[in-house]
Structures are given as C-alpha cells and as structure tokens.
Amino acid sequence: MKKVIPLLALALMVMACNNSKEKENTKQTEDQMDQTENPLLSESTLPYGAPDFSKIKDEHFKPAMLEGIEQQKKAVEAIANSEEEPTFENTVLALEKSGELLNRTSQVFYALAGANTNETLQTVEEEMAPKFAAQKDMIYLNDKLFKRFKTLHDKKESLNLDPESLKLLEEYYEDFEIAGANLSSEDKEKLKQYNETIATLTTKFGKTLLDANNAGAVTFTNKEDLAGVDEDFLKSKENKDGPGWKIPLQNTTQQPLLQSMQNRASREKLFKAAWHRADHGANDTRDLIKQLVEVRAQKAKLLGFNNYAEWSLQKTMAKTPENVNAFFGKLIPAATAKAQMEADEIQEMINSKGEDFTLEPWDWNYYAEMVRKKKYDLDEDQIKPYFELNNVLEKGVFYAAQKLYGITYKPRTDIPTYHEDVKVYELFEEDGEPLGLFYTDYFSRPSKSGGAWMDNFVTQSKLYNKKPVIYNVCNYPKPANGEPALLTYDEVETMFHEFGHALHGFFADQQYPSLSGTSVARDFVEFPSQFNENWALYPEILKNYALHYKTGEPIPQALIDKIKNSGTFNQGYSLTENLAASNLDMQWHTISSDKKIDDVNAFEKEALHNTKLDVVHAVPPRYRSTYFSHIFAGGYAAGYYSYSWTEMLHHDAFNWFETHGGLTRENGQRFRDMVLSKGNTMNLEEMYKDWRGSDPKIGPMLKARGLK
Incomplete structure (x- = not known):
C-alpha cells in the first residue's frame, strides 16, 4: 500500500493522538x-x-x-x-x-x-x-x-x-x-473539536493495535504442535523469554503459518489469537471504533453530508458511496459463488483424508494447499527456494524497471539508516542521470506496524530542486542468522507492488510538492503499484530472478507452468475476503450521525450478512473491524474499496500492454510519460483515458480472477 495519511495541501502530515492532553507542567x-x-x-x-x-x-x-x-x-x-x-x-x-x-x-x-x-x-x-x-x-478554517x-x-x-x-x-x-x-464561526469551532478528537482516537487506535499485535503472539512449547512448519522458520522464532517458539501475528486475519501447520488444534489456537487480538483487556479497540465512527458521522453532518463516506469520497474516482456499492454489486455474486465452489473442493479434500469435521477458517489455507498440489501439482515449498529476497529485488524488481523504463541501480553503503535491516540503493536514468535514493526495510520486528507500504523521506519538486528519496517497508519473516530469506509468491508480488508505488514517486515531474508523485486520490494511488505486480510472473522477468538459492539454477519451465496454471486458484476466497473488509469499511462510514453503535461485533456481523458476504462460513474478512488499521489508524477511512477499484484499472492496463507488445521500452516510456510522471496535475479519469484510449473495463479483472 501507499501509506496514505491525511495531508495538508502542502503535504503536512496530520496524524492523531490518544485522549490524554499534553501535561501542563511539561518543562x-x-x-x-x-x-x-x-x-x-x-x-x-x-x-x-x-x-x-x-x-x-x-x-x-x-x-x-x-x-x-x-x-x-x-x-x-x-x-x-x-x-x-x-x-x-x-x-x-x-x-x-x-x-x-x-x-x-x-x-x-x-x-x-x-x-x-x-x-x-x-x-x-x-x-x-x-x-x-x-x-x-x-x-x-x-x-x-x-x-x-x-x-x-x-x-x-x-x-x-x-x-x-x-x-x-x-x-x-x-x-x-x-x-x-x-461554515459559520460557531460551526468551525465545533469542527475543530471533531478534528482534534478524530486525531486523538486514530493514533490511540494505532498504538493500541501495535500493542495487541505484539501481545497476541502465540507461544508453542511442544514441537509436535508445530509439525509441518519449516525448520529454518522455527529457528528464527525460538522464544527468547523462555522455552518454545513464539509466533508473531501478521496484521491480517489469516496467518501465513496456517498453510503448513498440520495440528488442527494449533491452527485454531493461532487463528483465534489473531481473530480476538484486539477485543479484550488493555488492547480492546472496540470503544475506540465506536467513538471514531460517531464523531466522523457528526463531522460529516456538520459539513452538510449524510455520512462520512459521502464527505470523504469527494475527490476520488468513485465520487459517491452509491458508486462504490454498485461496483461491489458487480463483484460480490461472482466472488462468493467461486468461494463456495472452492470451499466444496476443500471439504472434499478433508473428507478424503478420513477427517470428520466441517471446514473452518483455520483449516482453509492448510487444505487449500493440498487441493492446489492435487490440481496443479504445485507445492509452495517447491517455489520458495527460487525466490531469494535479494534476487527478487535486484534481478526481478529492478530488472523489470530497467526493461520498461531504463532504470539502473547501485547499492549505497555510505548512507546512514535507522535500522541494521535497512538497505539503500541509488537509482539512475537510462542515460546515467541520478534519479533518487531507494531504501528497503523488509523484515518484521516488534517495533514495526503490520502490513507493507511506501512513502517519501524527500518528495520530488522543481520548486525546491528536490529529487525523491523513497522507502519501501514490508513484514517478511526474518531468517535465522546466516540463512537466506526465501519468499512465498505472495511476498514476491508484495515487493513488486510496493516498488510500483516507488516508481510512481521516482517518476514524479512536478513543480509543486503538493501535486507530486503519489499525491493522488486513494482509488488511483494503488493503480501503479498493483499494475507493477504483473511483471513478477512475466516470463522474461521471472527467469531472470527465480534462481535456486543453492544451485543458481533458473526455475524450471514446468514449475513456471504450474504457477501460471494455478493463477486463478483460491481467487474466490481472495476476492471475497477483500470485499468483506471493503464492505465493513463502507458500512462503518455510511452510519448516520443519529445512529449509536452498542456492539461492534454485532454491527460487523450484520454488515456482512446484509451484503451477503457471509454466505461462505469459512471465508472471514481480511481484516476484522477491531484490527482494521487502514480505516481506523491510517488514511483509508471509506477508502479500502480502492484496492479492488484499482485492481480493475491494473488488469485493464495490463490488457493494453499485452495487446501492444508487452514488456518493451516504448510501452514503458509511454506509460511513464502519460501516467506515472503526471502526479496530481490533471483529472485522473482523463489521464487514464488519454493513455488507455478508453474508460477502464471490469472484464479483464474478472478474467484474471477466474470469475468469467
């Protein structure tokens, strides 16, 4: 994701704090x-x-x-x-x-x-x-x-x-x-109070959730409980405070380890720790949510809108909640139908193993992997040895940028960083002209928020004669000392995704910092990053970076074919979990100012039921409300739909590339000149249409997801 934070028009970062005022006796x-x-x-x-x-x-x-x-x-x-x-x-x-x-x-x-x-x-x-x-x-004001x-x-x-x-x-x-x-002077004073309260609550939510993620880590003391888990991973998670292995929580509902954990009770334990991480004790975020949605609704009413989403969507491509919901309507039936088919296949797999239980969310990834192996003869463990982190970055992500845009790089070991895991690269134009500095911070740690994002240390602008200094942050498990960092294919895509944001920032060519690079609407900002994911599996790029970490041998064509053939696997689940989260966001932010929420969990359940996103029991939302940091701590309130919206754009855009010669410098330069370099200097719909030659169509997205 692009780390979107409410900004002053001059790029002033507006964050939030907790309820406590600064002490009067601060020296x-x-x-x-x-x-x-x-x-x-x-x-x-x-x-x-x-x-x-x-x-x-x-x-x-x-x-x-x-x-x-x-x-x-x-x-x-x-x-x-x-x-x-x-x-x-x-x-x-x-x-x-x-x-x-x-x-x-x-x-x-x-x-x-x-x-x-x-x-x-x-x-x-x-x-x-x-x-x-x-x-x-x-x-x-x-x-x-x-x-x-x-x-x-x-x-x-x-x-x-x-x-x-x-x-x-x-x-x-x-x-x-x-x-x-x-507004009138009196109403402006009310608005100031609302804004301060929102600021207070959003930062309190972020801090509380970070504490919840850290406190929610699950410790296993019996190695049999972790049967199936990679030995190198276990070495990196040995509990420093006692016996056993301490498994940290990822910010999403599903946890990566659930795919390999053979012990069902262990899977349930890990899943429920993630599910309930922020609804008990000192780390309970539910009261914060109730207060936030209430004051946001009051703010929207004061500003003349029926709900917060109406106010928030004014400068987006979608424009209104009705348009967002209409977009959902085109996706939900197909997504849930595909998810139900996938659930039926997984249940058959469970039954074929002689197991006597009904598929639950904590079973999905484990048995889905079995289905994938059976249908496509593809095992995640077969793939990971070919996805060593440095190769993925330098011979994959950077190589694709070279082929498309002529970009080259060199490591900079002389630039100080804020953590030992951070690396710095200098990027150059095709003619050798300096482009900017790029920082990578890929490994998870307790001091880091969950998820992945891009942002700027220095924003490009001709006004200040500044070239961009950009960083990417991810949360990949850090390997034990001396061991290679081997990535899943999802993690590979994440690296390409975040560098897509970086390219949007590096190619900025604006006079004014407020309009530079990624300073665009939320439902456009994810388009360049999602589009860049397409090159992860592009044959010329894949063969260059997918090299076995021990032998250096390129990934076999047979394995590539398996990855491609399985490309639409589990897409019903993936889209449904994202739509469920997007729907929760929109439901929370279309609440009117006179409605009081007594029970966060009950509201969440009703919201999913009313939009038929709970029809497949084993597919939970990607984020529950209680740990939905995008909308309650970040800048995505009433905006999480943008990931699906921009997915429509990126598949439609890649369709153009495929019909115009694919990976070529000419195509890359045209995309850079007409999209990536424009920042927020023109109407986004017009920008896309000028480049594409037509309005975006949803068909390529449905096809890519295997939904048509």
Whole structure:
C-alpha cells in the first residue's frame, strides 16, 4: 500500500493522538533546544537531502516539529493579513512554501513511527497529533485566507496560469471547501473539536493495535504442535523469554503459518489469537471504533453530508458511496459463488483424508494447499527456494524497471539508516542521470506496524530542486542468522507492488510538492503499484530472478507452468475476503450521525450478512473491524474499496500492454510519460483515458480472477 495519511495541501502530515492532553507542567526545555544541536532544523547535507540518521535522535523530533508549526503559523498569518491584492505568488505559492520545515521533519518522524517506533516516539506522536490537527484547521478554517483563495479562484481564467499552477489553485480551493471553510464561526469551532478528537482516537487506535499485535503472539512449547512448519522458520522464532517458539501475528486475519501447520488444534489456537487480538483487556479497540465512527458521522453532518463516506469520497474516482456499492454489486455474486465452489473442493479434500469435521477458517489455507498440489501439482515449498529476497529485488524488481523504463541501480553503503535491516540503493536514468535514493526495510520486528507500504523521506519538486528519496517497508519473516530469506509468491508480488508505488514517486515531474508523485486520490494511488505486480510472473522477468538459492539454477519451465496454471486458484476466497473488509469499511462510514453503535461485533456481523458476504462460513474478512488499521489508524477511512477499484484499472492496463507488445521500452516510456510522471496535475479519469484510449473495463479483472 501507499501509506496514505491525511495531508495538508502542502503535504503536512496530520496524524492523531490518544485522549490524554499534553501535561501542563511539561518543562519548556523539553520542547526547545539549541538549534545548533538539532540536525532536523536545517537541511541534510547528505546526497539528495536524505535524512542523516547518524545524527538524528528521538529527542530532536518534537522541538523541530514545534518550530515548524510556529514558522508556518507566522507565514500563514502574513499571507492572510496581507493588504496586497491576492496573486498566485503572494497567496497560493506562499502557502505552498509555508510548511517546508514541518513537512521535512514530519516525513522522517512518521517513517520511524511506522517502521521502528519506541515509547519515546509514541509519546511524541500522541502529543503532536492534536497540534497537527489544529494546524490544519488554522489554515483551512481561516476566513481571511480563504477569502484570498476565493478571490483568485473566481477569476482563475484571467490569471493566465500554466496548467500545473492552475491545478494547484483548484486543489487548494477544493481543500478549503471540503475542510469546512464555508461554515459559520460557531460551526468551525465545533469542527475543530471533531478534528482534534478524530486525531486523538486514530493514533490511540494505532498504538493500541501495535500493542495487541505484539501481545497476541502465540507461544508453542511442544514441537509436535508445530509439525509441518519449516525448520529454518522455527529457528528464527525460538522464544527468547523462555522455552518454545513464539509466533508473531501478521496484521491480517489469516496467518501465513496456517498453510503448513498440520495440528488442527494449533491452527485454531493461532487463528483465534489473531481473530480476538484486539477485543479484550488493555488492547480492546472496540470503544475506540465506536467513538471514531460517531464523531466522523457528526463531522460529516456538520459539513452538510449524510455520512462520512459521502464527505470523504469527494475527490476520488468513485465520487459517491452509491458508486462504490454498485461496483461491489458487480463483484460480490461472482466472488462468493467461486468461494463456495472452492470451499466444496476443500471439504472434499478433508473428507478424503478420513477427517470428520466441517471446514473452518483455520483449516482453509492448510487444505487449500493440498487441493492446489492435487490440481496443479504445485507445492509452495517447491517455489520458495527460487525466490531469494535479494534476487527478487535486484534481478526481478529492478530488472523489470530497467526493461520498461531504463532504470539502473547501485547499492549505497555510505548512507546512514535507522535500522541494521535497512538497505539503500541509488537509482539512475537510462542515460546515467541520478534519479533518487531507494531504501528497503523488509523484515518484521516488534517495533514495526503490520502490513507493507511506501512513502517519501524527500518528495520530488522543481520548486525546491528536490529529487525523491523513497522507502519501501514490508513484514517478511526474518531468517535465522546466516540463512537466506526465501519468499512465498505472495511476498514476491508484495515487493513488486510496493516498488510500483516507488516508481510512481521516482517518476514524479512536478513543480509543486503538493501535486507530486503519489499525491493522488486513494482509488488511483494503488493503480501503479498493483499494475507493477504483473511483471513478477512475466516470463522474461521471472527467469531472470527465480534462481535456486543453492544451485543458481533458473526455475524450471514446468514449475513456471504450474504457477501460471494455478493463477486463478483460491481467487474466490481472495476476492471475497477483500470485499468483506471493503464492505465493513463502507458500512462503518455510511452510519448516520443519529445512529449509536452498542456492539461492534454485532454491527460487523450484520454488515456482512446484509451484503451477503457471509454466505461462505469459512471465508472471514481480511481484516476484522477491531484490527482494521487502514480505516481506523491510517488514511483509508471509506477508502479500502480502492484496492479492488484499482485492481480493475491494473488488469485493464495490463490488457493494453499485452495487446501492444508487452514488456518493451516504448510501452514503458509511454506509460511513464502519460501516467506515472503526471502526479496530481490533471483529472485522473482523463489521464487514464488519454493513455488507455478508453474508460477502464471490469472484464479483464474478472478474467484474471477466474470469475468469467
């Protein structure tokens, strides 16, 4: 995923905090320090302005961000109170430039808060979040400032602006209106309270869920309980605090280990630990959910909308909840029907083994793997030796980028990182021109949030003469010392996916950082990343990187054929679990402001039932509400549908490539020039149609999923 966080139009990161206010007796010296001692207060001297983690300390972040807030406040006040007639330069451009320090610092801070947090960073995150929410309101609920933007917007046709500058003006103006600039003074004060509360609750949710994931790790002390699990994996999970093996939880409902665990009781134990991780004790997130959806609904009503989804979807491709639900309607019947067929096959497999039980969610992956082996003679253990992490990255992901876009790379061991697992590469254009820096952080650890994402340390912009510095974060199991990191095919696709986001950022060619690269609607931002997954199995790419980690032999054609033939296997399950999560998101965010939710679990059950996404008992949602960090801690509230929406785009786009010669430099350059380099400088529907030659069609997606 692209890590989407609510942003100020100038890319100010707005996060959230817990309910506690900053203590009144916090000493001033904790918030301030000699500027000469804080490396964040000046631009880094490292290549590309990359953050100098050899100098940055946890205690530097808060005073730097506070200073950034003060600098921006002064700049905004000067713009708003100016007696000069508003112009693009003294109003729009001035606001765009007002948050440079704050943005630069917060980009680094939130990278660490997501990928390598600790108690100090969590405390800072909690303390700063309401300040960021207030900062956003200081800008977008400023009457004088909005008046200047409205003056310019009303006469925009006579300003003779270049297309990107006009787009920047329009984006800011829409952001003002969406944020509530037209509200009365009294209602603006209410809105500020709502925004602060939302900020408070979302960060509290994220912190609580991280604690729940860590606390939910399951310890097995009897090795027989882990029969079938890879020995190298077990070595890496030996319990440091006592006997046995400690199995950490992935952020999703299903856990990767369930595919290989032979002991049914162990599977049930691990599954239920994941299912119930955040609905008991100190890590219970249900009250946070109830409060969040309630205040979001109240905010939407104040802004003149029937529900939060209506308000949130304004600048997306889908536009309305009705359009999202209509899109669901085209997929749910086919997905659940396919999932039921898959469930029947799995039940037959269970019965054929002489077992006498009904298929449950914790059985699915284990017996589905048996079905796959039987139908396609394909065993995941046959595949993994060919997917060694470094080969996948350098000879697969980078190689595909070279073939399509001419991109080359070299490792940079001289750039400081925030963790020993992080590696840095410098990327170059085909002619040798530097493109930017790329950081990889692939292994899971307790200090890292679940999932996978991309974001920027430095955002491309011609305004500041900046090239991009981008990172990818994943949560692959870390192998024991000296052992290779062997990936499943899903993990291979994830690596291609996240680098697709990175390419979207690297190819940015914008004047203004607010419009640069991945600063697009949620239901478009996942399109370049999902599209890039297609090259993982492309013959020329696959044969280059799928090399046996011991022998160096390329993956046999027979095994490639098996992978391809099994491509539509389990797709009913996969799509149904995603649609279930997307539906939960939309149901939570179409609640009206006068509806109170008493029981989160009951609401979840009813939501799935009403949309017929519970018809296959053994297919749970990819995320339960209680650990759905995308929508309750990230920026995907009323937006998780975008993964399926952009899946439609990426299959339709790959269909174009297949009918136009496939993997060629010409095709890659055209895609870069017309899509990947455009950022948010034009209407996204028009951008896609200009490149594709037509509106996207859902047929290629259904075909790829084996649903037609």
